Amino acid sequence: MANSDQIDEARRLLGLGEAATLKQVKAAYKMLANRYHPDRCKEIDRAKCEEMMKRMNEAYELIMKYFTDYSYSFGEEDVRRTYSHDEYLRKYHYGWFDGI
Structure with missing residues (x-):
């Protein structure tokens, strides 16, 4: 190595x-x-x-x-950190009425 x-x-x-x-x-x-x-x-x-x-x-x-x-992490927090923009868009697109 x-x-x-x-x-x-x-x-x-x-x-x-x-x-x-x-x-x-x-x-x-x-x-x-x-x-x-x-x-x-x-x-x-x-x-x-x-x-x-x-x-x-x-x-x-x-x-x-x-x-x-390299060992890749598939943990939710690590995936969220890697794809934070996509996660934001997903929550915005699918969850924007959740607070009403």
């Missing part, structure tokens, strides 16, 4: 903030992969691009493993 410093370094390499969704991680990786893929680099920069691609792949794999191994 990676430690917090390794995960922090990986997210920085991929240009991610301290919080990111899986979708954001994949988009960041794809954008950088398009930029640094050795087939897209000029011959003079190929070695640099290969090294960067290797580091990016390692960072991506580390973060994906972190996502895979």
